[in-house]
Amino acid sequence: MTLAPAAADGAAPATGARALAHPDRGDIRIEDVLHALSDPTRLLVVRELALAEGELSCSCFGLTVSKSTTTHHFRVLRESGVIRQTYRGTAKMNGLRRHDLDALFPGLLDSVLDAVGRQAGRIDRG
Template sequence: MTQREAARVLDHPEVSEIRLEGVLHALSDPVRLTIVRDLAAMDTELACSHFELPVTKSTTTHHFRVLRESGVVRQCYRGTTKLNGLRRAELAELFPGLLDSVLTAAAAEEARITG
């Protein structure tokens, strides 16, 4: 791996380092929850540019960093594109039912509000 390639590798917590309070914090923000819902619905890696969020580019970067550092998403570069994938299996192993419950509750809330 060249020095340039190494600079583009992003740090992620190991499964043993992921903490419930970090995951809950990451999922508590409406913008981050929107990102997670989109990733769950598509069930594939998505580029940061895929998401149309009501915040600035720097704030979007912050939200993705919080999701990555908490262990909710995995990010990797493919060329110049940063892809994001939900760490669904790892989260399910650590916190059975948590992600599905949050996603179900978010969908129910959206239906109730937009009703």
């Protein structure tokens, strides 16, 4: 998989130590996306990003795992092509790559998010 430096909203790739590697759209693979979406913590992140109107900083998620585990989850999501991360000052901002995922795998993200919502409702009632 080719990982390209992050580009802010389609601009030229960022340079320097603060740039993060992301796969180009054409390098995103379904097995990597499904692996990234197979973890409940990562699904929570994706669900919150899908509901957000823009990017969210890592600290907005209130995950109940250690900082190193949080870093791991965000890295898996980024390297699979599910999210894009960029630095804004000292904050690492996260955005869902919905446009890329919908172009490559039409309906996948909506189906997964719908299933997560149904499961949460079923568990809450149970």
